[in-house]
Amino acid sequence: MGIASDDAIRQLSALMDGVDEPLKIAFQTMHQECPTETLVRFLKAREWSISKSYKMLVDCLNWRIQNHIDDILAKPIVPVDSYRAIRDSQLVGLSGYTKNGLPVFAIGVGLSTYNKASVNYYVQSHIQVNEYRDRVILPAATKKNGQHVDTCIKVLDMTGLKLSALSQIKLLTTISTVDDLNYPEKTGTYYIVNAPYIFSACWKVVKPLLQERTRRKVQVLQGCGRDELLKIMDCTSLPHFCKREGSGSSRHSSSRTDDCFSFDHPFHQELYSYIKQQAASRDCDPPLKQGSFHVDVPEPDPEDIKIVQTIESEMHKIGDRNGLDHSPASRLAPDLAHA
Numbered sequence: 001m002g003i004a005s006d007d008a009i010r011q012l013s014a015l016m017d018g019v020d021e022p023l024k025i026a027f028q029t030m031h032q033e034c035p036t037e038t039l040v041r042f043l044k045a046r047e048w049s050i051s052k053s054y055k056m057l058v059d060c061l062n063w064r065i066q067n068h069i070d071d072i073l074a075k076p077i078v079p080v081d082s083y084r085a086i087r088d089s090q091l092v093g094l095s096g097y098t099k100n101g102l103p104v105f106a107i108g109v110g111l112s113t114y115n116k117a118s119v120n121y122y123v124q125s126h127i128q129v130n131e132y133r134d135r136v137i138l139p140a141a142t143k144k145n146g147q148h149v150d151t152c153i154k155v156l157d158m159t160g161l162k163l164s165a166l167s168q169i170k171l172l173t174t175i176s177t178v179d180d181l182n183y184p185e186k187t188g189t190y191y192i193v194n195a196p197y198i199f200s201a202c203w204k205v206v207k208p209l210l211q212e213r214t215r216r217k218v219q220v221l222q223g224c225g226r227d228e229l230l231k232i233m234d235c236t237s238l239p240h241f242c243k244r245e246g247s248g249s250s251r252h253s254s255s256r257t258d259d260c261f262s263f264d265h266p267f268h269q270e271l272y273s274y275i276k277q278q279a280a281s282r283d284c285d286p287p288l289k290q291g292s293f294h295v296d297v298p299e300p301d302p303e304d305i306k307i308v309q310t311i312e313s314e315m316h317k318i319g320d321r322n323g324l325d326h327s328p329a330s331r332l333a334p335d336l337a338h339a
Helices: 003-017 021-031 035-045 050-066 069-074 080-089 119-145 166-182 197-209 266-280 302-322 332-337
Strands: 092-097 103-108 152-157 187-193 218-220
Touching: 003 021, 003 035, 003 050, 021 035, 021 050, 035 050, 050 069, 050 166, 069 119, 069 266, 080 119, 080 266, 092 119, 092 266, 103 119, 119 152, 119 166, 119 266, 197 218
Parallel strands: 103 152, 152 187, 187 218
Antiparallel strands: 092 103
């Protein structure tokens, strides 16, 4: 970073020194003893505008306070069968690490159904994965690598991507807005694999609308992406859907413990055990009961809404040309808009 960047960090840091005590406490929890790196993330997200970065950061901290985000890792989704149902329908998991020590998160964009729980449960689970990544996974990676690690890479499997997903667009936009406004610059690169024609057509239209910083993060790989991904990670860290051509996200091609989306995978077992332990350590809390943890979500950025609408319009055209279902939405839209 140059002199201008250093000056921006100092100015934003000085502004944060003047915030109220609750915000300072929330900031300490969020930055995990890495305040400068956290300030840089918010500055990058707002193109190094100090005023916009400050507003974004204060809004984020208020969101964390108002929604008790610091406590969310002590709120297990119970009973366990409910959590297993979420894992079967919200396909995300940690498959391993790159050769440089960055966590590799896999997301089954095309085959996630989001039809086995309420919106609140899916949002709660998503934020829990984010918080576990930031409080446990990334600090452990930093310690292991001997240098600061505050980003991950994501491998997005587009197997099964279809035009019709109208019932999911609101939920997916909600989840993406949470990431965009409250967890900025946490993903260094998005690798797209198993991309069908529908993705390629939309990407050509959407790519020019994205900021250059965002465009550089997205890499569309050929087929399952195995050969390209093996340049940055070992075979053991490849998501299961990248290990052989044509495998897709099939649950039949790997065991439940190899499938990083599965509740039986070590990552999800460790995450769920951690949340239960955090809950048990809070003796003063009432006994656990069934029910989701509601989180308020801020309005998405107008530019992101424009991108989602553009994708929907393009998918309408694809459906019209091919005589397919005209449902004007796709789980693809928010993923691209918030890259």
